[in-house]
Amino acid sequence: MxxxxxxxxxxxxxxxxxxxxxxxxxxxxxxxxxxxxxxxxxxxxxxxxxxxxxxxxxxxxxxxxxxxxxxxxxxxxxxxxxxxxxxxxxxxxxxxxxxxxxxxxxxxxxxxxxxxxxxxxxxxxxxxxxxxxxxxxxxxxxxxxxxxxxxxxxxxxxxxxxxxxxxxxxxxxxxxxxxxxxxxxNLTLDETEEFIKNATNKIIDGEVIKEIYQITEGWIGAIKLLLTVLGSNKTINNIPKGNKLFIDYMNNEIISSLSKEEIDFLVKTSPLSYVNPSIYRDIDNKDGFEIIDNLIEKNILIITIDEDKKIFRYHNVLRQHLIELFDKYEPSVKNEIIDKLTFSLIKEKSFDEAVSIFMNYNRYDDAINVLEKNAHNIVATKILNGFPLEYYSKSVDLAFISIFYNYLNLDYERCGLIINSIDYSSGNNIVNSIKLFGLILNNNYVEECYFIFPKEIDGNLNILTKTIYYILASWALGFAGEFVKSFEMMDLMKKSNKELNNSYVDLIYKYNKVSLLEDMGKLNESLIGYKELNERVSKKNYKSCFTIFKNVGLPGVYIKKLMDKEAEELLLEAQKTLKEYKGSAAFNALEVSIDYNLAEVKYIQGNIYECEKILNHIDKENKDNYVYIQILALKIRLLFFENRIKTEEYDEFIEIYKRQYEKSTYSDILGITYGMVLFKKGKYEESLNEFNRIAFISRKNGIGYLLVYSLVWKVILLNKLTPDNTRECLNILKEVIFYSRDEDILFPYFKTREYLKEIIQKFKVQLLEDKDNKEFVKKLSEVVGIKDENEVLSPREIEVLKTLIDGLSNKEIGEKLFISVSTVKTHIINIYSKLGVKNRVEAVNEGRKIL
Incomplete structure (x- = not known):
């Protein structure tokens, strides 16, 4: 300091x-x-x-x-x-x-x-x-x-x-x-006498001391005031009784005993919380040190804070009276003094004090000027709420910083007042982005026009404003699936933090990064990032203030890899930590995130009852809330194959989605759900179009996880709509495995295993032609329910199937392959079972699709 x-x-x-x-x-x-x-x-x-x-x-x-x-x-x-x-x-x-x-x-x-x-x-x-x-x-x-x-x-x-x-x-x-x-x-008479002897070098008669004691009733403050008056040879007769009357009377007596120069000094410096007499050079070009020494000699109520550096403050009872006198100055005189005081304070880097004085005298424009230049050096943030609402439209810095401070201080009501007070008619995209605070605060839908974030922003904005803007923009763009742009904003955040030099911002950067990597489907890199963060946090004293984010965020990576035990362990730990947040704004958001992931874990573990119970527990009262449709969508995705979704729930999802999200590009996990609902209602062509749309956007923006999800469903739909078009189905299946295998993305396959088992069985031989697929296809087979290799056609069974397609009889097949007729029959029975067919004709049709 x-x-x-x-x-x-x-x-x-x-x-x-x-x-x-x-x-x-x-x-x-x-x-x-x-x-x-x-x-x-x-x-x-x-x-x-x-x-x-x-x-x-x-x-x-x-x-x-x-x-x-x-x-x-x-x-x-x-x-x-x-x-x-x-x-x-x-x-x-x-x-x-x-x-x-x-x-x-x-x-x-x-x-x-x-x-x-x-x-x-x-x-x-x-x-x-x-x-x-x-x-x-x-x-x-x-x-x-x-x-x-x-x-x-x-x-x-x-x-x-x-x-x-x-x-x-x-x-x-x-x-x-x-x-x-x-x-x-309250002092006794003897203590009063001792105090008076210590406080003054004058000899005071014992009767006067008794009179002082009777008037003050042993109150030290009153004794000090009386001693000050006695120092100027005033009598103590007719002094009013009562705390307020006494203080007012004695303050007036004190002031009347001083010279004009001393009164000027006291009154003109009274707006200051602490007084350094050197400031008087800037106010009246006089030696403040000489004046204050004289005042202390007269026993005025001045408290010495730092004797070496000559820092003082006026006792509250005196300062209150001085400020009343200051307020009686003509406005022009008063403003001139305030200008000089604040100029000196800013010169000494006492920005808080300068802003406070401007605010106390309703000089809001001047306060904004100080704030815009020095917001990153301001310690007291509460003062920002002292501005009338119309001033937040005048300054981007004031608006951003005030809303962000109030958000962190859980004063959402004040945030809302400021957000709603701002004039957005200018079309300024930076100002428009303030709307996104509404999304954070209320989880409400925000029109996509507010997701337009310029990278190059006004260089005159305060470095703190820039940092807040980049944090908000990177989060919002990641939410919208604009990962490339989101990383660009994160780089700018990192750059601005070099000037701000805040280690917390650096951690925000790193946590945002691992979260984005997860959404992009780069699960392994995200895991490494979490590990590095945990090591860094454990070496410092952050402890669980960031652990809670790991315990809520990292399970998402584990779930996508079907590592349910690891995810559950972290989520149970997060639930214990959550108790510390009870009553705070973070509690509800964290609780929903934990329950969201825990429902997925229970689904993986086959505990459908617990999964449904968790989803039904999450508050769904506010249907305009983004959380509501997210939970409804999750319930549909998880319980889709369990026949536990009511018709009205499907209809409700469609109504909300079409009304608010259909034309949006920032909610494609909802788009996945919408495609599934269309599938459920038998609208297969529309469903395929939706998954094609999501796949296109995902490829364009590098959203690997959504790409895998949409391609898995595309394979299912192609197999259903065009069962004879095996080439396209196989190509899409190879593509989705390519995007999944290195990152071990398995959850989308697990959720659609009812349909995928037949498809994987059908194409497993072709998939294994690529040696890089071997390990992943083996995992995939287990995930979709192919319990062992016997559920896939063996090389001999493939040979038999080819002869069936060629129209050979059992005897002809035996002669061609040099096996007995009974062995041919055994192979054919196995082929029927594995292909899920009932007769020779169906086997030939399925065989043609595969081979």
């Missing part, structure tokens, strides 16, 4: 160290014996000062001061990791993993890895100051997980003005909780 924001990790120090009462001192001593300490109290009661004094005596601690921007997943965990960098081995690995491109669910795996790294014999204290700013439920869940599962050497201290929104039950069971409350902070 090169800019001023590093100051959030600096422990605030106070010169006014106070010897506390025994009650609070006892609680401090218990921090080391417990997992969590919650320090709760109103503004300016001394919470941070108390804990800072305690923590300062420890050897190993991390302090993080939170603010409005901290209620953001990536922002919060980025700062935590930066604060713990001396306690972990590879900071960059973790930072990449909380980069906004990371999926939210993965954060738990990252936290688990972090927890393991922090196990040590040395005590570690983690302080989160102003914890009341954290309200996001998912972020709170991650923090609770971190605290609950951390080892006993780690002690957490949460400082807050309000009750913390973390469930303490699990923490209480695993280590205990200490509560330091507002009542604990």
């Amino acid at each position: 090169k800019n001023i924001l590093y100051t959030r990790l600096i422990r605030p120090k106070s010169k006014n160290v106070l010897h506390r009462n025994k009650k609070i001192q006892d609680k401090l001593e218990c921090i080391l014996e417990n997992k969590l300490t919650v320090v709760k109290g109103g503004a300016a009661v001394g919470k941070s000062t108390l804990i800072s004094s305690y923590i300062g005596e420890q050897n190993n601690y991390m302090w993080l001061s939170l603010d409005e921007n901290s209620d953001d997943l990536s922002y919060f965990w980025t700062y935590v990791l930066q604060g713990l960098k001396n306690n972990i081995e590879n900071l960059n690995f973790y930072i990449d993993m909380v980069n906004p491109l990371v999926k939210r669910e993965d954060i738990f795996e990252l936290i688990s890895s972090l927890i393991n790294e922090l196990i040590s014999e040395e005590e570690l204290f983690i302080v989160l100051d102003d914890f009341h700013y954290i309200v996001d439920e998912f972020l709170l869940e991650t923090i609770e997980y971190f605290i609950s599962n951390s080892s006993s050497n780690i002690h957490f201290v949460l400082i807050s003005r309000h009750d913390i929104k973390i469930y303490l039950g699990n923490i209480l069971m695993k280590g205990g909780v200490i509560n330091i409350t507002s009542e604990d902070f």
Whole structure:
């Protein structure tokens, strides 16, 4: 963290160290014996000062001061990791993993890895100051997980003005909780006197001290305010009672005691979360260091964050009053100051702070300008939701990045609002591609015009926007079967990541690649890719955050090879891991993927009841959802030969397919299903045309698996429609085996084995003429149910069959082949059985087809 924001990790120090009462001192001593300490109290009661004094005596601690921007997943965990960098081995690995491109669910795996790294014999204290700013439920869940599962050497201290929104039950069971409350902070009269002596070098009469104590009731913040006023020789008579009235009154008293130059400095720098006095050169061309030294001397409520680098912040009760004064400036004056402040912040690479200030004062166009140039350096992402909806049409960067961030943060409602707010009338294909987020979010059909992705995009777009675009485009093009174009986008993603330098993006690239290779039918290369990925993941601390993808994706490769046991093992492991995602957006999608593959495994294993049960279990309520037709199509493909598909299910599939997908080129697994339904309804010519269409597209785009699937059905249809045209049938069969044998693609044959057995038997001899086919044809014979070689005509039986075709009698056959008539009869019986015929005429007809 090169800019001023590093100051959030600096422990605030106070010169006014106070010897506390025994009650609070006892609680401090218990921090080391417990997992969590919650320090709760109103503004300016001394919470941070108390804990800072305690923590300062420890050897190993991390302090993080939170603010409005901290209620953001990536922002919060980025700062935590930066604060713990001396306690972990590879900071960059973790930072990449909380980069906004990371999926939210993965954060738990990252936290688990972090927890393991922090196990040590040395005590570690983690302080989160102003914890009341954290309200996001998912972020709170991650923090609770971190605290609950951390080892006993780690002690957490949460400082807050309000009750913390973390469930303490699990923490209480695993280590205990200490509560330091507002009542604990109120000083006694003796403590008030000690504090006043430490806080000022002036001699104050004992009666005045008693009066201060009575007015403040021992509240440290009020005592500090009164001391500031006393420093300017004001009386303490007629001071109003009540927290808000007191603060307003005392703030006005403080301001009125300062010079115009000091007031200007305080008010003009009040929009800043942290103040480096050097910034005042850019605002008023004056020496800010001299001014702030004078203010500190006057005991103004200014907290020193970094004494060496001169970084300060104003106490909240003071800053609130200063901002009210700032807001009273004329708009032109106010904007001029904001311009100077943000210019200085951008110069110091404090982009988050600059965007935040612009957003606070509704200067959205200026905020967009900063974002477009520096989005890849922004830590806080939640601020992106502060833009009014009409601004998302003004900036491609803002639209892409905001939607993507909200998608990763599971805020699908906000995604939908942004997507629907954008003006698509320009015809810009990059803008149009935003529509594809709707497909990801809702699994809805998207018109094909939105699948037009230009490779060369505006060079002025932010590198983060480009990377998001390439990820989205490569996924969508792969979904559409445009594998060549998809790989081109992946190469561009890889290229853009050289500048972004994010290891998570690199893993997305590799996982996309193995998935595409599977769809292309390059199963062996896909398996090698999965192996390499697993080795890489296991060497790092990613662990199961990527294992879940392997356990869902890799079974698809195994299923295509009929390796059902290997697939089932991974899927059962995935089901166990899935429990960790319960309640997250990823859960439903992962569950459907697991069940989808598991149904295929059960089908391979012959467990049709379990297969059907799984398919019926998958939610099918939303019939416009793409998942619905996918599951219906799978059910048809698997249970087609089992007579378990109802007529109305076939009809429903046809209705949905014709309405939404018939003219589409991105759903050809649905096209396979449609061809099967046409076959079932006896529309063989239409069915053949559909499989011809898919085969053409598959050849063109290099989609090997769909090509095998469609050619298998083409063989079946040719054998049925033109049984005498054995040449074309054999050629297609040879082609499909050519595309299948090296990759061991077997599943399409297994599903159609009822029809293929006869065809393989018929052409096995010719298929074996190619020596490269030998091993695969042997596997194929087993798959379609040819149990042994005796189910295929032997060389002698082929000789007998030829003589039958020539019209010879049994006696003539025996004389020609030098065998007895009884042996001839035995061969003929075997030929009848293997060819599935009943008499000599049928045998001759079938023989002519084969030979």
